[in-house]
Amino acid sequence: MTSRTILVWFRNDLRIHDNEILIEASLKSSEIVPVYIFDPRYYAETIYGTRKTGKHRTQFIIESVADLKRSFKKLGGDLLVLTGKPEEVLPQLVKEYHVDEVYHHREVASEETDISSAVEDALWKSQVNLKHFIGHTLYHKEDLPFPIKDIPDLFSKFRKKVEREGEIREPFQTPEEIVVPGNLAQSEVPVLKDLGFEEDDLTVTDIKGGETAGLQRLNEYLWESDSLRDYKAKRNLLTGFNRNSLLSPWLSLGCISLRKVYWELKRYERERGGTDNINLLINELLFRDFFRFMFKKHSTAYFVDTEQIAPLTSEQAVLFNKWRNSETGVDLVDANMQELKHRGTMANKGRQTVASYLINELQLPWSYGAAYFEEMLLDYAPASNWGNWALLAGIGTPQKEINPSFNLDKQIKDSDPKGDYIKVWLSELTEFSKH
Ligand SMILES: Cc1cc2nc3c(=O)[nH]c(=O)nc-3n(C[C@H](O)[C@H](O)[C@H](O)COP(=O)(O)OP(=O)(O)OC[C@H]3O[C@@H](n4cnc5c(N)ncnc54)[C@H](O)[C@@H]3O)c2cc1C
DSSP states (O other): OOOOEEEEEESSOOOSTTOHHHHHHHHTOSEEEEEEEEOGGGGSBOTTSSBSSOHHHHHHHHHHHHHHHHHHHHTTOOOEEEESOHHHHHHHHHHHTTOSEEEEEOOOSHHHHHHHHHHHHHHHHTTOEEEEEOOSSSSOGGGSSSOGGGOOSSHHHHHHHHHHHOOOOOOOOOOSOOOOOTTOOOOOOOOGGGGTOOGGGOOOOSOOOSHHHHHHHHHIIIIISOGGGGHHHHTTSOOSSOOSOOOHHHHHTTSSOHHHHHHHHHHHHHHHOOOHHHHHHHHHHHHHHHHHHHHHHHGGGGTOOGGGGSOOOHHHHHHHHHHHTTOSSOHHHHHHHHHHHHHSOOOHHHHHHHHHIIIIISOOOHHHHHHHHHHHOTTOOHHHHHHHHHHHHTOSSSOOOSOSSOOHHHHHHHHOTTSHHHHHHHOTTOTTTTO
16 A cells, blocks of 8 residues: 555544544555544633533543543554644644544534534645544434435434434444554643643542443443343433433443444344334434434524523522522422532433423523533533423424423422432432532
8 A cells, every 4th residue: 555644533433443434544544643632612611601511521531532542552553632723733733744634523513513614724725635424323324315404303203214214334343453653742641630620620420431431331231231121111210320321421422333332232132132122222322313413404503592692690690500509499400400410410301300490490591501511411412412402492493392391290200209319319428429
């Protein structure tokens, strides 16, 4: 092969399995330059007064990058870890390592696509192409039975059609070796303090980031504990810690791929028999695809509502602070918000409950709630978060599959009938509040 260098820019795809950009770059080049960039814009304050990425997710990202770096080292290479704006850092690397082309996975939310456009423009000045790949969804865009512009705005219609006519690809191969330039610089993964967190911010969630931990969780959930058996029975119940698959943090950062989960479910079906639980979980994975495709189809029109961005009045600010500090006096809401603050997690039922409470009972602008979720959630994904919030607020596209008039009393009765969940998260002695 003639000498060719491809720079692989990692973003929300922090894995070596089923990673098209990595295998494609390895096959089409003599050397690759794998890079992850901590962009300070992702750790700054937002227009809502929240932080874009809170300490739980920041730590999760740090661990995921460190894990990826270890994987590269095992394959004979390394991951270059830098801090800065990608549109400034990448052109410098292109010059330094004589890069011929840059690969990355395309994102759908506006902040991310603005950054890739800026990178594309900057690279173009050096006549280097930024090649976009589509790699975050279960269904590849090309295998959908409709063009993006014709995707139904109703999830049920979308699901029926893709299940009947769509196709899910097999995962990509994992490279057996990584060849990087001999002069690739040594780099260190930052710690929380480097990204602006205070010393007393350093207690973090028990959930570990990285491909290794994500694959372990998948293995444990499906094969070791066989917890999938209880998925249908338990998915609407709130329990203390590990309910449902808890795969979303790793899926959101791309430490595990949706296709990997899908094909493991198919293997489970062959080896342990088909159950409703498999179909239910696949249905949830499809929800993730749906919101991503909705973002692609509608762009920010899917959720933008300019009045939402107006500053809060002082009365609204008091209510908002009570909501986020678990001081509403409604135990189920407060317990869920406590879990979010101390662990960065919340079950789907909990999210629906606290979001509906903010929208319907407190009558606050929903985007403030979404921004707080963005800061705190370990599994934050722009399309899933803002899409679900917009759906609950009844805005965006004309779909109304979830009834925005949420019945709080019914939620409490159905999701925590004996008050066990509330006990765990509101108790003074909870393991997390001891930190
Ligand atoms: C207001 C609100 C905000 C949300 N914000 C996010 C977010 O930022 N990131 C995120 O990943 N999910 C978000 N969700 C969806 C959902 O709550 C989480 O994906 C789920 O709770 C994760 O837990 P799990 O992995 O155990 O899910 P499981 O029930 O085991 O489901 C498996 C996977 O399916 C996907 N999934 C399940 N439900 C949904 C859904 N409603 N929308 C999209 N994907 C879904 C997730 O990838 C999840 O990991 C939000 C939901 C609401 C109501």
